[in-house]
Amino acid sequence: MTREMTQVLRLQWLASRWLLVPLVLLCVALPQGVVRLTTSFGAQSAGELLSAMQQLSAVFPYLAAITGAAVALAAWNWDHRINHVYALTLPIPRARYAFLKLWAGAVILLIPALAIWIGAWIATSTAVVPDGLRTYPFAFGARFLLAAALVYGTMFALAAGTIRTTLIISIGLVTIIIGAALGLPFLERQFEIDLMTPLYTALEAIGRLPGPSQVFGGSWLLIDV
Amino acid sequence: MSNAIEVRGLQYRAGRSFSLRDVSLTVPRGSIYGFLGPNGAGKTTTVRLLLGMARREAGTVSVLGHEVPGELPQALAATGYVPERPHIYPSLRVDEAMRCHAAFHRRWDADWAGRLQRMFELPGDRRVGRLSKGETGKLMMLLALAQRPGLLILDEPTDGLDPMVRRDVLTALLDYVSEAGATVFISSHLVHELERMCDWVGVLDHGRMIAEMPIEVLKGGIKRIRLAAPPTNGHHAPFEVLSRAHDPLASCESWVVRGWSDPMMSYFDTAGATVRDVVDLDLEEVFVELLRSGREVKA
Numbered sequence: 001m002t003r004e005m006t007q008v009l010r011l012q013w014l015a016s017r018w019l020l021v022p023l024v025l026l027c028v029a030l031p032q033g034v035v036r037l038t039t040s041f042g043a044q045s046a047g048e049l050l051s052a053m054q055q056l057s058a059v060f061p062y063l064a065a066i067t068g069a070a071v072a073l074a075a076w077n078w079d080h081r082i083n084h085v086y087a088l089t090l091p092i093p094r095a096r097y098a099f100l101k102l103w104a105g106a107v108i109l110l111i112p113a114l115a116i117w118i119g120a121w122i123a124t125s126t127a128v129v130p131d132g133l134r135t136y137p138f139a140f141g142a143r144f145l146l147a148a149a150l151v152y153g154t155m156f157a158l159a160a161g162t163i164r165t166t167l168i169i170s171i172g173l174v175t176i177i178i179g180a181a182l183g184l185p186f187l188e189r190q191f192e193i194d195l196m197t198p199l200y201t202a203l204e205a206i207g208r209l210p211g212p213s214q215v216f217g218g219s220w221l222l223i224d225v
Numbered sequence: 226m227s228n229a230i231e232v233r234g235l236q237y238r239a240g241r242s243f244s245l246r247d248v249s250l251t252v253p254r255g256s257i258y259g260f261l262g263p264n265g266a267g268k269t270t271t272v273r274l275l276l277g278m279a280r281r282e283a284g285t286v287s288v289l290g291h292e293v294p295g296e297l298p299q300a301l302a303a304t305g306y307v308p309e310r311p312h313i314y315p316s317l318r319v320d321e322a323m324r325c326h327a328a329f330h331r332r333w334d335a336d337w338a339g340r341l342q343r344m345f346e347l348p349g350d351r352r353v354g355r356l357s358k359g360e361t362g363k364l365m366m367l368l369a370l371a372q373r374p375g376l377l378i379l380d381e382p383t384d385g386l387d388p389m390v391r392r393d394v395l396t397a398l399l400d401y402v403s404e405a406g407a408t409v410f411i412s413s414h415l416v417h418e419l420e421r422m423c424d425w426v427g428v429l430d431h432g433r434m435i436a437e438m439p440i441e442v443l444k445g446g447i448k449r450i451r452l453a454a455p456p457t458n459g460h461h462a463p464f465e466v467l468s469r470a471h472d473p474l475a476s477c478e479s480w481v482v483r484g485w486s487d488p489m490m491s492y493f494d495t496a497g498a499t500v501r502d503v504v505d506l507d508l509e510e511v512f513v514e515l516l517r518s519g520r521e522v523k524a
Contacts, residue, residue, distance in 0.1 A: 004328055006328065010321075010325075011314070011317075011325065014317070082314065085308060086312045088278050089276060089278075089306050090301065091301035091329060091330065092298055
């Protein structure tokens with residue numbers, strides 16, 4: 001690891017450590033809370049337990065998204081406060097600086113991922129699991145890391161520019177979505193061509209297998225068949 | 226390669242109200258170049274363009290022989306920068322800021338940085354955001370000097386600092402320049418300060434360069450001449466008349482002229498005027514007269 005990498009990692013750690021404390025605590029505590037609540041509500045059979053766990057586990061994708069977004073925003077927060085002037089005067093290519101920050105944030109993201117894996121492992125190893133069910137703490141941790149990394153990457157790219165740039169990109173995306181929703185049916189009627197099917201296919205590719213956001217939609221169960 | 230900075234035909238526009246128009250300047254290697262201009266003239270914008278922080282519309286910029294922005298990392302590796310406003314992460318402690326800076330600059334001189342830190346009495350465990358204005362100014366100068374640059378670009382480095390701090394900062398700067406033979410490009414509106422240290426001066430006003438020359442030529446060639454019975458106009462004079470004003474108390478006229486030399490006295494003899502005295506102007510007066518004449522020409 002070069003001196004530059006070490007320093008960027010250190011800067012990022014200093015910038016995000018206080019944000020990480022509550023996130024890490026949540027990551028350790030939530031899996032145990034979900035398992036305890038599931039069992040304490042009197043879920044005796046495997047079906048009842050899975051049903052209860054499915055409802056409570058809806059919280060984990062949100063936790064992953066919040067974690068990814070928080071680490072990404074913390075990555076650029078200090079630079080925004082001084083209008084990026086220090087970074088712009090460093091004698092390295094700007095793409096390399098952005099890559100160093102992206103890398104450092106990804107390393108820091110491993111901390112809450114490790115925390116949730118530890119929390120999941122403690123929760124599942126101390127729970128009484130009905131026959132026919134198995135625990136998946138490692139797969140659960142990996143899913144959490146992938147989901148957080150997806151949001152981290154997206155938010156990192158959005159937050160890299162100035163607040164003005166971020167606003168322009170966000171407004172541009174909203175305009176495209178609204179424009180497509182209103183404009184495509186109109187164009188279809190006018191020219192009698194099928195535009196919606198390719199659009200839905202594209203959206204499905206993003207949202208379903210093998211789309212990247214599939215990681216949010218799958219099973220977040222710590223205990224499953 | 227004799228010039229540390231070469232700018233040719235630089236054009237930049239920010240909104241409708243401000244633009245840099247055809248700015249060209251040359252900073253000789255080893256010189257201390259004072260970049261003068263009133264507030265809002267475009268000095269900081271020019272500095273930002275030199276460092277690749279803003280995108281120009283036209284023109285070329287070369288810093289230490291490296292084209293900007295094409296070879297920006299190489300240019301920045303040999304350039305120390307002190308901006309107008311603090312640019313160091315405020316949450317870092319002084320020691321952390323120094324370690325961070327050192328990691329990116331291969332020629333960082335840790336021993337000298339330590340000596341400067343002691344000389345400037347900068348507490349290593351104090352957060353940058355908690356430093357006084359003077360301490361922040363010293364820290365920025367420390368970071369710029371300890372990377373041992375061949376060129377220092379300083380944007381109003383002593384603006385708002387008390388005289389003691391200003392002296393400390395400038396002493397450290399001049400010590401380094403005399404030892405390392407570095408070039409200094411210093412942007413300021415504190416004319417008296419620059420007069421003592423600069424050997425070249427460029428003057429920017431409303432986004433245009435209105436003068437660039439060695440300071441001795443600038444000061445030596447601009448005089449205030451008090452005249453009795455002056456000629457009605459100075460159109461055929463061998464010098465440029467920057468301004469003329471009537472002095473009713475002394476019943477004479479006061480001319481400020483550029484390009485003066487003593488043999489030109491004969492022009493007034495021929496025109497029937499009597500020269501009462503020829504006075505040297507200090508840099509601040511020269512600066513004011515240059516701005517005034519530049520604005521009259523523009524009007």
